[in-house]
Amino acid sequence: MRHPGVEKGRRSGAAAVAWTLGLAFLCPVAARAEVEDLPSARELRTLSLEQLAELEVTTVSRRVERLQTTPAAVSVIMPEDIRRGGASTIPEALRMATGVHVARSSSTGYAISTRGFATTTANKLQVVMDGRSLYSPLFSGVFWDVQETLMEDVARIEVIRGPGATMWGANAVNGVINILTKDARDTQGTLVTAAGGVGVELFASVRHGAQLGENAWFRVYARGWERDDIVLPDGSDPDERRLFAQTGFRADGAPTPDNHWTLQGDFYNGRFDRMEEEPTEVSGGNAIGRWTHLYDDGGSAWIQAYYDRTERTIPALGAERRNTGDLEMQRRFFLGDRHDFLAGLNVRVSADRIENTPALAFIPARETIRLYSAFIQDRILLVEDSLDLTLGSKFEYNSYSDFEYQPSARISWRAATRHTVWGAVSRAVRTPTRIDMDFFSPNPEFGELQLRGSRNFDSENLWAYEAGYRLQPRDDLTLDLALFYHDYSNLRSREPQPDGGPPLVFSNELEGETYGFELSATAQLSEWWRVTGGYTNLQKRLRLKAGSNDPTGGAPEGNDPEHILVFRSSMNIGRAGEFDAILRHVEELPSPPVPAYTELDLRLGWRFNPELEAAIIGRNLLHSHHAEFGTTREVARTVYAKLTWNF
Amino acid sequence: MTAGLGSLLPLSLEAIEARETAIKAAYLYNFTQFVEWPETAFHDPDQPFIIGVYGPNPFGRLLDEIVQGQQVSGRRIETRYLSDTREIPGCHILFISRTANLTMAELDAATAARPVLTVSDARRFARHGGMVGFVTDRNRVRFEVNLGSARQAGLNLSSRMLRLAIIINREGY
Numbered sequence: 001m002r003h004p005g006v007e008k009g010r011r012s013g014a015a016a017v018a019w020t021l022g023l024a025f026l027c028p029v030a031a032r033a034e035v036e037d038l039p040s041a042r043e044l045r046t047l048s049l050e051q052l053a054e055l056e057v058t059t060v061s062r063r064v065e066r067l068q069t070t071p072a073a074v075s076v077i078m079p080e081d082i083r084r085g086g087a088s089t090i091p092e093a094l095r096m097a098t099g100v101h102v103a104r105s106s107s108t109g110y111a112i113s114t115r116g117f118a119t120t121t122a123n124k125l126q127v128v129m130d131g132r133s134l135y136s137p138l139f140s141g142v143f144w145d146v147q148e149t150l151m152e153d154v155a156r157i158e159v160i161r162g163p164g165a166t167m168w169g170a171n172a173v174n175g176v177i178n179i180l181t182k183d184a185r186d187t188q189g190t191l192v193t194a195a196g197g198v199g200v201e202l203f204a205s206v207r208h209g210a211q212l213g214e215n216a217w218f219r220v221y222a223r224g225w226e227r228d229d230i231v232l233p234d235g236s237d238p239d240e241r242r243l244f245a246q247t248g249f250r251a252d253g254a255p256t257p258d259n260h261w262t263l264q265g266d267f268y269n270g271r272f273d274r275m276e277e278e279p280t281e282v283s284g285g286n287a288i289g290r291w292t293h294l295y296d297d298g299g300s301a302w303i304q305a306y307y308d309r310t311e312r313t314i315p316a317l318g319a320e321r322r323n324t325g326d327l328e329m330q331r332r333f334f335l336g337d338r339h340d341f342l343a344g345l346n347v348r349v350s351a352d353r354i355e356n357t358p359a360l361a362f363i364p365a366r367e368t369i370r371l372y373s374a375f376i377q378d379r380i381l382l383v384e385d386s387l388d389l390t391l392g393s394k395f396e397y398n399s400y401s402d403f404e405y406q407p408s409a410r411i412s413w414r415a416a417t418r419h420t421v422w423g424a425v426s427r428a429v430r431t432p433t434r435i436d437m438d439f440f441s442p443n444p445e446f447g448e449l450q451l452r453g454s455r456n457f458d459s460e461n462l463w464a465y466e467a468g469y470r471l472q473p474r475d476d477l478t479l480d481l482a483l484f485y486h487d488y489s490n491l492r493s494r495e496p497q498p499d500g501g502p503p504l505v506f507s508n509e510l511e512g513e514t515y516g517f518e519l520s521a522t523a524q525l526s527e528w529w530r531v532t533g534g535y536t537n538l539q540k541r542l543r544l545k546a547g548s549n550d551p552t553g554g555a556p557e558g559n560d561p562e563h564i565l566v567f568r569s570s571m572n573i574g575r576a577g578e579f580d581a582i583l584r585h586v587e588e589l590p591s592p593p594v595p596a597y598t599e600l601d602l603r604l605g606w607r608f609n610p611e612l613e614a615a616i617i618g619r620n621l622l623h624s625h626h627a628e629f630g631t632t633r634e635v636a637r638t639v640y641a642k643l644t645w646n647f
Numbered sequence: 648m649t650a651g652l653g654s655l656l657p658l659s660l661e662a663i664e665a666r667e668t669a670i671k672a673a674y675l676y677n678f679t680q681f682v683e684w685p686e687t688a689f690h691d692p693d694q695p696f697i698i699g700v701y702g703p704n705p706f707g708r709l710l711d712e713i714v715q716g717q718q719v720s721g722r723r724i725e726t727r728y729l730s731d732t733r734e735i736p737g738c739h740i741l742f743i744s745r746t747a748n749l750t751m752a753e754l755d756a757a758t759a760a761r762p763v764l765t766v767s768d769a770r771r772f773a774r775h776g777g778m779v780g781f782v783t784d785r786n787r788v789r790f791e792v793n794l795g796s797a798r799q800a801g802l803n804l805s806s807r808m809l810r811l812a813i814i815i816n817r818e819g820y
Contacts, residue, residue, distance in 0.1 A: 041712030044673040049681065052673050053811050056786050080786060189770055214748070610784045610813070647771075 071410035071422035073482035077157040084570050084580045086603040086617040097159040098520040098534030103629035107230040107240040108272050110144040111629045114161045114175035116514050117558035126172035129179040132306050137350050137369050139435040146282050148246050150221045155182040163428035163464045173428040173462050184217040184252040197640025199229035216253035231625045231636045244270035262290040278315035299333040319355035340379040361443035371398040386414050400432045401459050418472040430460040436506050449503035458508045463487045476524035485515040493550040510554040512542035528572040536564040561587035578605035597626045613644045670788045672710045679719040683803035688762045695723040699738030702747020732757040743767040751775050762801045773815045791815050
């Protein structure tokens with residue numbers, strides 16, 4: 001039994017203490033406590049200098065300990081994962097999370113989904129960054145090509161597979177991705193990164209953080225890149241270069257220990273070349289303000305407001321301009337010893353203006369969507385340190401649909417010190433969006449309609465039954481298994497006219513089940529070598545309801561692989577070297593068909609000192625190019641060098 | 648530090664900071680054993696060894712508990728929590744909190760000619776002239792040592808400590 005803190009060959013007290021420490025760190029924590037058990041003074045006193053130098057501040061087992069009793073299928077991507085995996089964009093970071101299918105379809109298009117229904121307009125995944133919703137009400141999906149931030153300033157990315165907990169409401173049907181950036185206090189000083197190579201033509205970022213008075217901190221950053229990493233299926237270059245620049249700031253303050261405020265904003269601009277067409281232009285920005293108050297009894301309250309603006313112009317296809325305002329508040333409070341309540345209110349208004357073209361149209365071209373929601377959740381401690389039950393529901397009303405309710409019941413049972421079993425039953429809803437209701441292709445003024453939306457479109461429904469098992473058989477090994485059975489109804493289909501001819505109209509005649517499991521494991525094989533593996537299995541049984549004549553059979557709603565396997569290895573070489581690898585295998589996609597592929601990313605890093613780091617990163621090294629989604633573009637091999645200077 | 652409220656999960660960054668602080672407290676105790684103070688540091692054999700904390704106290708009671716009943720070279724170890732720079736010369740190890748309102752110049756003035764080991768987790772402390780600066784490197788708490796500053800104060804750091812340190816400014820050694 002090896003423990004990282006023990007020198008080889010040293011027996012006796014030191015080994016026993018370190019082993020005991022490991023156990024002490026893993027002691028069960030009372031459900032209410034937010035601060036973990038710390039090593040006792042007596043234990044700390046016995047550690048040698050050498051042992052102190054080896055103690056990890058955040059350990060995998062510690063993280064797992066915190067997640068141990070969470071009644072949901074969760075993956076967390078930490079800053080070290082991002083750095084060692086060489087992830088320079090959020091989609092690249094998401095590839096490392098078990099259960100997330102990340103597929104590149106074009107130079108700007110991504111199909112990112114959890115538990116199925118992958119399309120470039122994937123609509124069953126809620127994505128949030130620092131409390132700001134990233135999905136567009138246009139099609140209930142995310143424009144991933146403009147969701148950027150300084151990757152070094154990401155505090156963590158939480159991925160919850162399955163109906164995203166009562167808190168996150170509609171469109172969190174298959175999962176939630178929650179991206180959190182670091183508090184300004186943790187990003188002080190100056191950080192400069194520069195990278196260049198093949199595929200990542202040029203990349204540079206600068207960030208500076210400083211103190212703003214006694215209890216306030218801020219940072220500002222600027223980031224820009226030029227990338228060209230997509231090819232045609234025959235390997236030739238479509239010349240789809242992308243240029244992007246973003247700048248932003250974040251300020252945090254704690255005027256008293258119980259109060260905390262945050263102010264942040266970003267602004268971006270980009271131009272994405274298209275083969276034989278005019279380039280796509282994107283720009284946007286946001287501003288977020290948040291106030292948090294902590295109560296003496298451990299409760300908390302926060303209020304947040306944000307404004308978000310996006311503009312996207314795709315010549316010959318259309319343009320969208322959107323302004324969103326959002327106000328949200330949450331309160332956490334305790335009742336007695338056994339009830340941990342969380343309640344919230346949210347109002348969001350999103351106004352768009354769409355420029356229609358002959359190719360496609362949204363009618364009306366201007367619309368304002370209003371969303372009102374409230375939720376309440378109670379985490380009930382049934383048996384101390386062992387069994388707790390979370391009951392809750394979200395209630396929503398939006399301009400497009402009737403009142404929706406989404407109840408959820410989740411139970412977590414700590415069967416033994418290192419074993420947790422959890423189960424959950426939840427209802428989730430995907431409410432109609434502009435594309436379901438107001439979409440026309442082509443523009444009816446310019447040609448015979450082929451496909452259109454309908455104001456009769458209903459919300460899609462899901463009843464999800466999930467269970468999971470987490471264990472940590474040893475200090476250096478963790479296993480996490482999640483099983484799911486999803487029962488869908490009213491999924492989107494395309495119904496022809498009574499005479500069988502065009503146009504196809506969006507309707508809700510698709511239904512069925514998906515089921516499968518996700519397994520992830522992390523092992524510290526030695527002091528300098530850690531490996532992580534993640535396997536996802538998805539079975540889909542979708543069918544059209546009787547009476548449906550959808551000629552597509554529902555295929556456009558999701559093109560999903562049955563298996564995904566991701567294997568990561570991180571090795572420390574000596575004091576300064578790092579060698580990291582990510583091997584992934586994605587099974588074939590049915591329709592449109594994309595063959596199964598296996599790919600490898602490698603990173604060789606060198607830390608000259610705590611301030612200066614260099615790395616050579618190669619992505620998709622096994623083939624010169626490979627397809628991930630769709631048949632018109634493939635992802636090319638890229639190799640680049642990166643320098644990071646932190647001072 | 649965020650209170651982890653943006654998170655969907657009970658993960659708390661406060662907990663991570665608490666662990667970092669605990670490791671630093673343990674280091675401070677260890678430094679008493681691996682640094683040699685000159686004779687002039689003590690005016691009589693019964694004088695206790697003082698670890699001072701200047702500025703907001705990040706340790707709570709942890710540092711007190713670690714040193715309780717412990718000795719260095721036959722002397723009792725005591726802790727003091729200071730907010731006045733005039734109390735600094737009485738310390739043998741001085742930990743300056745990251746959020747303390749104290750400039751390097753003020754610190755130099757307060758410790759001038761006194762054998763005080765200055766330790767801090769303020770950014771680039773050792774590079775700015777402090778003797779021992781805590782840094783987080785690859786998820787571990789390590790420390791940078793400015794040998795020149797330590798020597799000037801008449802302090803002798805053991806080779807065992809130096810082997811683990813990131814040494815800034817060897818001048819004079």
